[in-house]
Amino acid sequence: xxxxxxxxxxxxxxxxxxxxxxxxxxxxxxxxxxxxxxxxxxxxxxxxxxxxxxxxxxxxxxxxxxxxxxxxxxxxxxxxxxxxxxxxxxxxxxxxxxxxxxxxxxxxxxxxxxxxxxxxxxxxxxxxxxxxxxxxxxxxxxxxxxxxxxxxxxxxxxxxxxxxxxxxxxxxxxxxxxxxxxxxxxxxxxxxxxxxxxxxxxxxxxxxxxxxxxxxxxxxxxxxxxxxxxxxxxxxxxxxxxxxxxxxxxxxxxxxxxxxxxxxxxxxxxxxxxxxxxxxxxxxxxxxxxxxxxxxxxxxxxxxxxxxxxxxxxxxxxxxxxxxxxxxxxxxxxxxxxxxxxxxxxxxxxxxxxxxxxxxxxxxxxxxxxxxxxxxxxxxxxxxxxxxxxxxxxxxxxxxxxxxxxxxxxxxxxxxxxxxxxxxxxxxxxxxxxxxxxxxxxxxxxxxxxxxxxxxxxxxxxxxxxxxxxxxxxx
Numbered sequence: 341x342x343x344x345x346x347x348x349x350x351x352x353x354x355x356x357x358x359x360x361x362x363x364x365x366x367x368x369x370x371x372x373x374x375x376x377x378x379x380x381x382x383x384x385x386x387x388x389x390x391x392x393x394x395x396x397x398x399x400x401x402x403x404x405x406x407x408x409x410x411x412x413x414x415x416x417x418x419x420x421x422x423x424x425x426x427x428x429x430x431x432x433x434x435x436x437x438x439x440x441x442x443x444x445x446x447x448x449x450x451x452x453x454x455x456x457x458x459x460x461x462x463x464x465x466x467x468x469x470x471x472x473x474x475x476x477x478x479x480x481x482x483x484x485x486x487x488x489x490x491x492x493x494x495x496x497x498x499x500x501x502x503x504x505x506x507x508x509x510x511x512x513x514x515x516x517x518x519x520x521x522x523x524x525x526x527x528x529x530x531x532x533x534x535x536x537x538x539x540x541x542x543x544x545x546x547x548x549x550x551x552x553x554x555x556x557x558x559x560x561x562x563x564x565x566x567x568x569x570x571x572x573x574x575x576x577x578x579x580x581x582x583x584x585x586x587x588x589x590x591x592x593x594x595x596x597x598x599x600x601x602x603x604x605x606x607x608x609x610x611x612x613x614x615x616x617x618x619x620x621x622x623x624x625x626x627x628x629x630x631x632x633x634x635x636x637x638x639x640x641x642x643x644x645x646x647x648x649x650x651x652x653x654x655x656x657x658x659x660x661x662x663x664x665x666x667x668x669x670x671x672x673x674x675x676x677x678x679x680x681x682x683x684x685x686x687x688x689x690x691x692x693x694x695x696x697x698x699x700x701x702x703x704x705x706x707x708x709x710x711x712x713x714x715x716x717x718x719x720x721x722x723x724x725x726x727x728x729x730x731x732x733x734x735x736x737x738x739x740x741x742x743x744x745x746x747x748x749x750x751x752x753x754x755x756x757x758x759x760x761x762x763x764x765x766x767x768x769x770x771x772x773x774x775x776x777x778x779x780x781x782x783x784x785x786x787x788x789x790x791x792x793x794x795x796x797x798x799x800x801x802x803x804x805x806x807x808x809x810x811x812x813x814x815x
Contacts, residue, residue, distance in 0.1 A: 729772075741762065
């Protein structure tokens with residue numbers, strides 16, 4: 341640390357050239373995080389209980405009899421808040437994803453990585469479930485560190501064994517839940533209630549998910565946030581000096597000084613007594629006093645640890661707190677900035693477009709194709725006919741009786757060779773064949789535009805434009 345002015349301090353930036361979980365030889369440093377406690381940690385426990393309850397209950401929740409959320413990439417079927425989306429809704433899904441990305445960007449610009457610390461499933465499971473099991477079975481960080489240096493004993497082996505069995509069982513539960521979001525809870529229950537031989541693909545999928553989650557939470561752990569998660573990498577681009585993050589108040593804390601006996605600190609030192617508890621409690625092993633870093637997930641463990649120390653030495657809490665760089669430097673927190681205004685305008689425009697598209701989306705999508713390899717035909721009674729394949733896609737969860745009518749031109753008519761009524765199955769499609777007929781005397785160009793109306797019980801659902809090919813009749 342070098343002094344930059346009478347009251348401001350700058351830091352040696354060499355720490356940014358490496359990460360806390362890797363040593364100079366490239367070998368991983370295993371993180372033994374001190375057990376967190378404090379007001380914010382208790383709030384995080386409450387939020388975790390609510391979010392994980394919602395996560396595990398999600399596959400069983402229904403809206404209008406349909407799943408709350410289903411992301412069936414195998415059958416290309418997606419259900420969001422009870423509304424079905426199909427490959428034909430690709431544009432709408434793309435708009436929703438773009439709007440979501442812009443929302444995440446805006447949220448990060450204002451509140452930093454609060455998502456990572458409070459709502460991300462990786463953090464919730466790692467810090468609030470798996471690491472809690474470690475504290476329960478193996479003790480706090482110092483006990484775990486000492487146990488790792490001792491020769492194996494029956495007691496240590498038993499604790500490790502129980503821990504990994506619990507890790508695997510929880511991973512199995514997470515895998516089943518993930519599978520339920522992908523293929524539906526009914527199919528998932530069907531897979532687990534029958535022999536693996538009856539559904540080998542589903543069984544292998546569940547095992548695959550289980551071992552992935554077990555590997556992540558038992559071994560890879562914080563490396564997911566540091567090395568894999570793209571959101572963590574993006575924060576360096578998205579964060580600005582006005583973003584609210586977990587921050588150390590260097591103006592108040594520097595220069596650091598050790599406490600003296602019967603004396604809180606020297607008059608020439610700041611409030612930070614360099615106890616390093618903020619480092620010991622960090623699940624990614626960083627020193628938050630160095631400033632905002634890639635590895636920080638805003639879990640607030642350092643805030644609770646520092647506040648506890650400040651209370652003990654009769655200093656105000658908040659040496660480490662939710663704040664922005666600008667608010668610490670200038671004493672003013674700015675939420676509304678040009679960048680926030682710009683992102684908000686884009687988000688409002690996207691949400692408006694998504695809302696309009698959803699409100700005007702038809703329950704049925706009809707595609708009309710001229711039968712390949714066929715030409716127009718002339719009938720004995722003076723009509724020109726074209727043969728078409730009509731594909732009906734039902735986006736609803738109930739069978740739909742449909743009727744096709746010619747809207748224009750008035751002289752055109754429609755003939756269905758089999759004469760059967762059109763009943764499109766729920767969440768399915770139906771193909772039918774139709775003839776369009778136009779009197780030869782009414783054709784004055786090689787291609788005539790015909791508009792078809794798709795009706796359900798007399799209600800017009802959509803119009804489809806069709807090209808009709810025929811000879812030009814010369815009067």
